[in-house]
Amino acid sequence: MPAVLGLEGSANKVGAGIVRDGVILSNRRATYVTPPGQGFAPGPTARHHRGELLGLVAAALSDAKLSPSDLQAVAFTKGPGMGAPLAVVAAVARTLAQLWGLPLLGVNHCVGHIEMGRLLGPAPDPLVLYVSGGNTQVISFSRRRYRIWGETLDLALGNCIDRLARLLQIPNEPSPGYNVEQLAKRGRVLLELPYGVKGLDVSFSGLLAHLQAVAPRLLANGEATEADLCFSLQETTFAMLTEVTERALALTRASHLLLVGGVACNQRLQEMLRTMCRARGAELCPTDERYCIDNGAMIAQAGWEMLRAGQVTALDQSGITQRYRTDEVEVTWRD
Structure with a gap:
């Protein structure tokens, strides 16, 4: 049974996880936290990841009680994400793969979220709502691709929430989104804000500009x-x-809605979607909080699926792709 090491670092979280035959053996993560009112820039984030990643790999191997010789491949986040942090993770993945004589697996970050959600939940073929700091998409699988039904036309929802946190000087520890969620529970006045829905697409930039x-x-x-x-x-x-x-x-008549990405942790979002799903006779399947936040195990799981299907990344194709769309990936491991 192949064991795959997965490395993630597309934004402010860097992680290493190991998956073998659908079992998560380890999942280590470190977060780059900035002072209140500040976001995270590519350069400092990349330096943080460079300082943390090898220690996380060693810890993940120790947690899994494995040595490098027990691994069958090294998976890494190819994109989408921030260029400098992605480049650090890709360089470490290439180095380890060559050092240990293992194949490389370049994973789409969004597909990693989906495959982890499918692994953990009861939904083998769900409609997917993917909401994170960098992405907001409604997705389903068809003919060897994850097809995007709708998406944000500008800002991702997580970015919108983070920028409100920045405006209000809300702390970034443990995360700005979590702190906004806790504050929102005490809100009593519902302000009228721009509502940007265009078919199956959404737009958050007008709402954010109005709030600012x-x-x-x-x-x-x-x-x-x-x-x-x-x-x-x-x-x-x-x-x-x-x-x-x-x-x-x-439109899809799906019986399950899989909720993935960092914003998927939000209990109010889950509550609203669960109410809607019940009215439509569908089941909401939110990803476990430990794995909906960016992590190495989700990259390992998607990599494991790729390895099983023989979809290996050549060394000369192992660069990063900052704008790597979900629907660009050929999903050879699903019927």
């Missing part, structure tokens, strides 16, 4: 609190996502 323009005045005049702003952002953006996802469920 009115927030200082609302806070100064006591017309709204920080909690109200977080509450209003969540309710409006989650309603938009629920609308387009319901439309896609009606």
